[in-house]
Amino acid sequence: MTKQIAWFNELDMNDVETVGGKNASLGEMIRNLSSAGITVPNGFATTADAFWAFLKENDLNKKINDRLANLDVGDVAALSSAGAEIRSWVAESRLPGDLESEIRKAYEQMLAESNGEISVAVRSSATAEDLPEASFAGQQETYLNVVGIDEVLRRVKDVFASLYNDRAISYRVHQGFEHSTVALSAGIQRMVRSDLGASGVMFSIDTETGFEDVVLITSSWGLGECVVQGSVNPDEFYVHKPSLEEGKAAVLRRHRGSKAQKMIYGKGAAVETVDVPAEEQRKFSLNDEEIEELAKMASTIEKHYGRPMDVEWGKDGADGKIYMLQARPETVKSQSKGNVIQRYQLKETDAAVVTTGRSIGQRIGAGNVRVVKDVSEIGVVEEGDVLVTDMTDPDWEPVMEKAAAIVTNRGGRTCHAAIIAREIGVPAVVGCGDATERLKGVAKATVSCAEGETGKVYDRILEFDIHETSLETLPELPFKIMLNVGSPERAFDFQSLPNHGIGLARLEFIINNTIGIHPKALLGYDLMEDDVKEHIDSATAGYSSPVEFYISKLTEGIATLCSAFRGKPVIVRLSDFKSNEYANMYGGTMFEPEEENPMIGFRGASRYISSSFRECFKLECEAIKRVRNDMGLKNLEVMIPFVRTLEEADEVIALLADNGLERGVDGLRVIMMCEIPSNAILAEEFLERFDGFSIGSNDLTQLTLGLDRDSGLIAHLFDERDPSVKALLAMAIKAAKISNKYIGICGQGPSDHPDLAKWLMEQGIDSVSLNPDTVVETWVYLAK
Numbered sequence: 001m002t003k004q005i006a007w008f009n010e011l012d013m014n015d016v017e018t019v020g021g022k023n024a025s026l027g028e029m030i031r032n033l034s035s036a037g038i039t040v041p042n043g044f045a046t047t048a049d050a051f052w053a054f055l056k057e058n059d060l061n062k063k064i065n066d067r068l069a070n071l072d073v074g075d076v077a078a079l080s081s082a083g084a085e086i087r088s089w090v091a092e093s094r095l096p097g098d099l100e101s102e103i104r105k106a107y108e109q110m111l112a113e114s115n116g117e118i119s120v121a122v123r124s125s126a127t128a129e130d131l132p133e134a135s136f137a138g139q140q141e142t143y144l145n146v147v148g149i150d151e152v153l154r155r156v157k158d159v160f161a162s163l164y165n166d167r168a169i170s171y172r173v174h175q176g177f178e179h180s181t182v183a184l185s186a187g188i189q190r191m192v193r194s195d196l197g198a199s200g201v202m203f204s205i206d207t208e209t210g211f212e213d214v215v216l217i218t219s220s221w222g223l224g225e226c227v228v229q230g231s232v233n234p235d236e237f238y239v240h241k242p243s244l245e246e247g248k249a250a251v252l253r254r255h256r257g258s259k260a261q262k263m264i265y266g267k268g269a270a271v272e273t274v275d276v277p278a279e280e281q282r283k284f285s286l287n288d289e290e291i292e293e294l295a296k297m298a299s300t301i302e303k304h305y306g307r308p309m310d311v312e313w314g315k316d317g318a319d320g321k322i323y324m325l326q327a328r329p330e331t332v333k334s335q336s337k338g339n340v341i342q343r344y345q346l347k348e349t350d351a352a353v354v355t356t357g358r359s360i361g362q363r364i365g366a367g368n369v370r371v372v373k374d375v376s377e378i379g380v381v382e383e384g385d386v387l388v389t390d391m392t393d394p395d396w397e398p399v400m401e402k403a404a405a406i407v408t409n410r411g412g413r414t415c416h417a418a419i420i421a422r423e424i425g426v427p428a429v430v431g432c433g434d435a436t437e438r439l440k441g442v443a444k445a446t447v448s449c450a451e452g453e454t455g456k457v458y459d460r461i462l463e464f465d466i467h468e469t470s471l472e473t474l475p476e477l478p479f480k481i482m483l484n485v486g487s488p489e490r491a492f493d494f495q496s497l498p499n500h501g502i503g504l505a506r507l508e509f510i511i512n513n514t515i516g517i518h519p520k521a522l523l524g525y526d527l528m529e530d531d532v533k534e535h536i537d538s539a540t541a542g543y544s545s546p547v548e549f550y551i552s553k554l555t556e557g558i559a560t561l562c563s564a565f566r567g568k569p570v571i572v573r574l575s576d577f578k579s580n581e582y583a584n585m586y587g588g589t590m591f592e593p594e595e596e597n598p599m600i601g602f603r604g605a606s607r608y609i610s611s612s613f614r615e616c617f618k619l620e621c622e623a624i625k626r627v628r629n630d631m632g633l634k635n636l637e638v639m640i641p642f643v644r645t646l647e648e649a650d651e652v653i654a655l656l657a658d659n660g661l662e663r664g665v666d667g668l669r670v671i672m673m674c675e676i677p678s679n680a681i682l683a684e685e686f687l688e689r690f691d692g693f694s695i696g697s698n699d700l701t702q703l704t705l706g707l708d709r710d711s712g713l714i715a716h717l718f719d720e721r722d723p724s725v726k727a728l729l730a731m732a733i734k735a736a737k738i739s740n741k742y743i744g745i746c747g748q749g750p751s752d753h754p755d756l757a758k759w760l761m762e763q764g765i766d767s768v769s770l771n772p773d774t775v776v777e778t779w780v781y782l783a784k
């Protein structure tokens with residue numbers, strides 16, 4: 001007699017043909033990773049033999065194969081009709097007596113081991129799923145909170161029937177699998193009470209860039225189906241694996257999702273979806289200790305399988321423990337070839353942004369807007385449309401491949417729409433909240449996922465370029481090429497470019513884009529007006545205080561840059577906002593002076609050492625210390641902008657030391673921006689106080705030529721290659737060489753003018769820091 005069931009703890013990855021990829025992987029983890037701290041709820045699985053016996057006993061084999069033989073899966077109506085008919089055949093059939101007997105016996109054993117009534121999940125596991133080249137994610141059904149043997153038996157048949165869902169039939173055809181060769185195993189697994197806790201999905205690789213040094217975790221309240229389906233916008237966390245292994249603080253980024261709904265055990269039904277109280281929405285669903293525990297598990301699982309993994313997890317709200325519920329290979333970024341980089345870039349950006357969300361795919365797509373209310377309307381989607389809907393599930397897959405881009409109201413970066421969009425190579429913007437409403441009257445749109453973590457939907461079709469770069473043909477240069485990186489969101493992407501580190505990271509970019517509130521408004525929260533307090537409360541929810549929010553967000557941005565370029569210098573310029581720019585931040589007008597020309601006013605070192613700003617500067621220093629000391633990212637170097645005099649230089653160096661950042665201690669290098677003529681004229685004296693210069697060619701040019709670079713009337717005179725500017729550049733380079741100090745340039749000039757970069761190379765400069773989109777072109781030019 002063939003084997004009808006197998007317990008998970010009897011299985012491993014050699015049993016995929018017997019119980020499918022999902023169930024085999026559960027057994028693999030229970031048998032081989034329990035000793036490493038990976039906890040998986042036990043259970044049992046029906047076998048492939050049991051499935052084939054079920055079909056044979058009910059005379060379904062030939063019947064099903066004949067029905068599918070000439071089916072055109074591109075015909076949505078025909079696909080739907082065939083799938084529904086086959087599923088009805090399966091539902092009306094009976095389980096073989098020996099299979100039913102074995103399931104009853106195993107369920108009784110689970111009851112005995114749990115000392116009472118239990119709730120189980122009945123999961124599908126196909127023999128062709130979770131392969132390295134094809135995920136089959138969500139193709140078949142899962143049933144949660146199944147109670148009682150009669151309900152278990154019914155759901156086993158429902159799982160068998162789900163092998164013939166419309167999306168599963170279509171997916172097998174597109175992936176080249178014969179229907180008659182794929183069997184279905186039903187896994188019966190004890191439920192984790194994540195309905196009382198939290199759950200989600202994690203990847204041991206960055207899903208957008210393929211960066212392998214991080215774990216991406218998504219998390220929301222309640223059962224994990226809401227995250228997997230994309231019906232909720234979850235929290236997201238990035239964890240740095242090397243810092244984790246070194247025992248350092250390792251959480252790089254935290255993004256608080258709305259988490260508006262959660263799935264819990266139902267009263268009338270097995271499960272129900274309910275609204276999450278506002279107070280709970282404002283909290284993070286995991287603390288740092290839990291985030292790092294999950295990341296350690298992801299790393300352990302990845303090392304065991306020897307490849308990047310996609311893992312579903314649940315935190316039991318009753319016992320407080322974290323359990324692994326599934327583990328499968330990541331099938332998109334880990335399969336991509338790294339020797340060619342493809343980049344999409346908009347040629348115009350003056351169109352209106354209709355809505356924004358989480359960016360998926362780093363591509364751009366454009367076409368006619370097709371707002372689809374639900375899956376019953378998918379027949380209207382035509383090739384090249386921008387598909388806009390509330391959320392997707394596997395039933396949408398037959399038309400998702402037709403779309404030029406996908407936009408959803410709900411979902412995070414591990415939701416169904418995101419997973420499928422990556423797999424089929426289509427850009428998607430998920431979790432917009434209001435996309436279906438905002439795009440209702442828009443005829444055509446461009447969906448851009450090439451501008452960072454925030455995806456943008458523009459109100460018309462925009463032109464864009466696609467650049468392909470081979471990284472195998474770049475020759476050696478006599479100096480270093482570094483990158484100017486404004487957004488930490490692009491760091492994991494940009495690190496794959498040829499580079500020697502980051503020559504300029506602007507702290508004000510992080511402050512403006514992830515904080516948006518004047519630091520004094522956060523420091524003086526108790527004194528703020530009620531409307532300002534309300535805004536601060538909303539922005540800083542999930543953090544222990546407004547000030548902690550400011551420091552944490554700075555830390556997250558800086559740490560992301562340093563982790564992406566680990567092993568290479570990352571030069572972070574401390575804040576260089578002008579007074580008008582600070583005034584434009586929330587709550588800023590009451591703290592900033594009005595200046596006729598802020599460009600040459602209260603900025604840089606002058607601001608740091610002033611009594612009115614010292615407490616704000618202290619917060620920046622605290623973030624730097626956390627990155628270097630707590631997280632162990634010693635590649636972080638500090639850069640001070642706009643140092644006018646030697647006295648200012650002395651004061652700012654002393655102020656850094658007072659705040660725990662003493663130059664030379666623990667390898668800390670402090671660089672000075674060389675951007676004022678006085679810096680070049682007294683270069684040797686300034687260099688006595690710093691570890692090197694980074695030339696800011698924009699300010700140096702305007703101050704040398706006596707022009708305002710923001711003035712259109714004299715813009716034609718602005719040129720970093722003017723002989724007077726080059727004379728000062730040469731002075732700075734020569735002084736650095738005499739002093740044996742670092743000398744680089746991070747201004748816009750070399751990115752705009754490759755001939756200037758070549759001249760700087762000939763002068764003996766140590767490095768040129770370029771905008772990422774000019775790196776390869778300039779590199780090739782300089783090598784000639």
